[in-house]
Amino acid sequence: MRIFQTDCLVLGAGLAGSAYALRLARAGFQVELLSLGQPEQANSDWAQGGIIYETAPDPAPLGRDILAASDGTANPAAIAQLLREGPAAVRELLLDELQVPFDRDAAGRLDLAREGRCSRNRQASCSYLQTSGKMPADLR
Numbered sequence: 001m002r003i004f005q006t007d008c009l010v011l012g013a014g015l016a017g018s019a020y021a022l023r024l025a026r027a028g029f030q031v032e033l034l035s036l037g038q039p040e041q042a043n044s045d046w047a048q049g050g051i052i053y054e055t056a057p058d059p060a061p062l063g064r065d066i067l068a069a070s071d072g073t074a075n076p077a078a079i080a081q082l083l084r085e086g087p088a089a090v091r092e093l094l095l096d097e098l099q100v101p102f103d104r105d106a107a108g109r110l111d112l113a114r115e116g117r118c119s120r121n122r123q124a125s126c127s128y129l130q131t132s133g134k135m136p137a138d139l140r
């Protein structure tokens with residue numbers, strides 16, 4: 001039996017695990033990232049380059065949209081966490097740190113799109129990533 005010692009063991013190398021591992025490593029911890037599949041075989045590698053960002057001024061309609069899109073099956077606690085923490089996570093990791101080249105309008109503002117059951121334009125989309133599929137690879 002081989003014994004590994006590490007400060008932090010992160011299970012799953014999709015966007016969630018990779019982002020968490022990155023944050024820990026930046027904070028000075030030794031991190032091991034364990035994945036069931038090969039690198040770049042997570043669902044995150046199939047994502048199409050769009051992510052919900054804008055929830056202001058009132059996040060409640062997004063919660064209703066998610067519940068409707070799931071036909072009432074979405075976990076209310078997970079919805080509440082997404083509404084509470086999602087925009088800051090996108091801003092800190094994808095916009096500020098990784099500087100993902102999301103589509104912008106002529107004035108330089110995010111060109112937010114509407115998708116699925118969304119009742120408003122909230123989704124930051126990235127034409128470049130939609131064709132290259134590089135979002136998680138860039139994180140790693």
Ligand SMILES: Cc1cc2nc3c(=O)[nH]c(=O)nc-3n(C[C@H](O)[C@H](O)[C@H](O)COP(=O)(O)OP(=O)(O)OC[C@H]3O[C@@H](n4cnc5c(N)ncnc54)[C@H](O)[C@@H]3O)c2cc1C
Pocket residue numbers: 011012013014015016017018034035036037038041042043044045046047048049050051052
């Ligand atoms: C085709 C497609 C398109 C999509 N497009 C979008 C989009 O445009 N916008 C959007 O917001 N979302 C999109 N999604 C959804 C999005 O990809 C997922 O919600 C997101 O990637 C989930 O990230 P995650 O890190 O939680 O999980 P995942 O990316 O699924 O990663 C899970 C990780 O855990 C590992 N793992 C699983 N079980 C174990 C185990 N027992 N032990 C160790 N490791 C394990 C896996 O190997 C993997 O590395 C899309 C999904 C698909 C399939």
